[in-house]
Amino acid sequence: MTTAVNQDSPPRRAPLAGIRVLDLSRVLAGPWCTQNLADLGADVIKVERPKLGDDTRAWGPPFLKDQDGNDTTEAAYYLSTNRNKRSIEIDLASPEGIKLVKELAKHCDILVENFKVGGLKQYGLDYDSMKQEFPRLIYCSITGFGQTGPYAERPGYDFMIQGMGGLMSITGERDDLPGGGPQKAGVAVTDIITGMYASVAILAALQERNHSGLGQHLDIALLDCHVSMLANQNLNYMTTGKAPGRAGNAHQNVVPYQVFKTSDGFMIVAVGNDSQYRSFCGAIGIPEYATDPKFVTNRQRILHRDELIPVLEKIMATGKRDEWIAKLEAVGVPCGPIQTIDQVFDHPQVKAREIWKNIPHPTGGTSPTTASPMIFSATPVQYKRAAPLLGQHTEEILKELLGRTS
Structure with missing residues (x-):
C-alpha cells in the first residue's frame, strides 16, 4: 500500500543533511568520494595546506576564466572534484593545526584522508589515536595499497595501478596489429572507482552506526578497487587459468x-x-x-x-x-x-538530462560542472557551491563550529 504525499508538506531534507565530513584528502580519489557526499547534502569541510592547498589547484592549464577572459588560479582539474565543499586552511605540521583538526573532528561524523600509511600517526591524527576520543567517528583511509601487506607503505598513483592491476594488459590493440600495445584509460578510472567504493563504504558505515552507535576504520586501497572492477575479465582468468589479453575495441565474451x-x-x-x-x-x-x-x-x-x-x-x-x-x-x-566530448555535450539526450551545470563562482563569475548522475525524485542534488577558493570559508567555519574568529 502506498501513502499519498501531502503536496503542502515542507520540502524533504537532502539525504545526508546533518552529516558533517572532515576532508583531509587531496588530488582525486578522496575528493571524488567527498564530492559525492557533499552532493548528497553532507557539509564537507576541506582541510588544505596554507598558501598551497590541494595539489590539483595548480594542475593546469586549463584554468577557469574570469569575466574578462583571464585565467583565475583555479585549475579545471580541481574544479571537477570539489564542488559543494567549504575550504579551511590548516597547517597540520603545527601543534595549533593538529589541535584545530581535533576540535573540528568533535563536530564531524566522518573523516576522509589519503596520507601514506602511518603518515598521520606522528600528529596523533591516525585512526587508532582518534577512535579513543571520537568513538562515533567513521574514519576512511584511502591509500595506494591498503593498510596491510608488503606494499602498504608504498605510494600509489592511478597510472601505475592501471598497469600493476591488469587493466593495461587488456586495454589497447593486439600486439600483432598496427598500434598494438598496452594503453591506459583516458580518465583516471582507478581513482574514480576508488572514490566511488569509498562513498559506498562510508554510507554503509553510517547505517551500521545507527545500530551500534560506533564508528569504524575503512581501509580503501586503489589496488583493491582496481582489481575488483575488472569484473568479468577476472572471472575469465579465474575459471580458465588463462589470462585474457588485449582485444582492442572488441569484446572478449560477445561477438559482434x-x-x-x-x-x-x-x-x-x-x-x-x-x-x-x-x-x-x-x-x-x-x-x-x-x-x-x-x-x-x-x-x-x-x-x-x-x-x-x-x-x-x-x-x-x-x-x-x-x-x-x-x-x-x-x-x-x-x-x-x-x-x-564537445559532441557529447551537444547531444540531445545529454542536453535533456541537463548534465552541464553552471554554479556561481567568486572569481570566475560562474563555474561549469558536470551534474551528478544520482537522480532523486524528492531530494535532488543541489549545486550550491563551486569548488571553493583556498581558505574561502576559514573564518566562517571557525566561527560556526568553534565560536572563534582565528
Missing part, C-alpha cells in the same frame, strides 16, 4: 560487440544476444549469416570470430555511419557513434 569503420567515420555495434544478431544480419543484408551454424549462437561466433568479423567489417565500410545507425536502431540493435 566492437567498433566498425564506416565510409565516413566510426561507430559501435553492441550485439548482446542471438536475437539481436539475427536482426543485425538482416539489417546489413546478410540474412544467411544469421542461420549459419558457425555463427548462430554467441558461443559459435566467438569460436569463429576471425572468419565472421572481416565479412562484417567489409560490409559496414560501404555505408555511412548515421545511415547504419538509423537502420540498426529501427530493428532494435544497440549501436551508436563515437563522439568527441
